[in-house]
Amino acid sequence: EPEVTQTPSHQVTQMGQEVILRCVPISNHLYFYWYRQILGQKVEFLVSFYNNEISEKSEIFDDQFSVERPDGSNFTLKIRSTKLEDSAMYFCASGVYGNTEAFFGQGTRLTVV
Amino acid sequence: GIQVEQSPPDLILQEGANSTLRCNFSDSVNNLQWFHQNPWGQLINLFYIPSGTKQNGRLSATTVATERYSLLYISSSQTTDSGVYFCAGETSGSRLTFGEGTQLTVNP
Numbered sequence: 001e002p003e004v005t006q007t008p009s010h011q012v013t014q015m016g017q018e019v020i021l022r023c024v025p026i027s028n029h030l031y032f033y034w035y036r037q038i039l040g041q042k043v044e045f046l047v048s049f050y051n052n053e054i055s056e057k058s059e060i061f062d063d064q065f066s067v068e069r070p071d072g073s074n075f076t077l078k079i080r081s082t083k084l085e086d087s088a089m090y091f092c093a094s095g096v097y098g099n100t101e102a103f104f105g106q107g108t109r110l111t112v113v
Numbered sequence: 114g115i116q117v118e119q120s121p122p123d124l125i126l127q128e129g130a131n132s133t134l135r136c137n138f139s140d141s142v143n144n145l146q147w148f149h150q151n152p153w154g155q156l157i158n159l160f161y162i163p164s165g166t167k168q169n170g171r172l173s174a175t176t177v178a179t180e181r182y183s184l185l186y187i188s189s190s191q192t193t194d195s196g197v198y199f200c201a202g203e204t205s206g207s208r209l210t211f212g213e214g215t216q217l218t219v220n221p
Contacts, residue, residue: 035209043201048206050207089154099203106154106155107155107156
């Protein structure tokens with residue numbers, strides 16, 4: 001069964017460093033998403049991406065965040081200068097279209113020290 | 114954006130018991146999904162159910178779109194059912210809004 005895959009599964013980084021989280025969405029899906037979950041809290045939307053551009057973003061997705069689809073299969077989330085409060089589980093998701101079922105990857109646990 | 118309210122926040126069951134989890138939405142949704150978050154943090158898709166009823170093994174879900182709520186039924190619960198159950202809805206656009214979750218503990 002096709003699935004969304006994320007790498008790495010866990011990343012530890014120093015405050016102020018840049019990190020890139022990687023995702024391979026399901027191959028025939030057109031919509032891609034990033035969500036995050038701070039430990040013990042609910043899952044929060046960050047950004048959606050369609051047709052090589054951001055279609056929607058939340059207030060959390062400020063200038064330190066960026067997304068890219070560098071080739072036909074990968075979808076990345078870059079955090080430019082990490083802060084302690086960026087520590088969270090980051091989920092990538094994809095869907096055939098918007099408003100259809102979204103499938104989530106296993107997550108990348110980011111720890112900023 | 115929409116508000117998503119889940120109840121109960123915590124639920125403790127003995128193995129074999131049945132349970133019902135509820136999700137209320139502040140607005141009509143076009144997309145509604147139920148997830149199970151396992152102890153490793155993975156979000157497992159349970160149901161995509163903007164309306165109607167679906168069943169998958171011991172789990173079933175019903176969404177009454179006109180009344181803005183959805184129910185998840187777990188029958189004959191097992192210890193492996195433990196974890197957090199989230200519902201999430203989408204109105205227009207492309208973002209899913211998640212509830213706070215129901216923490217389910219099934220004791221042997």
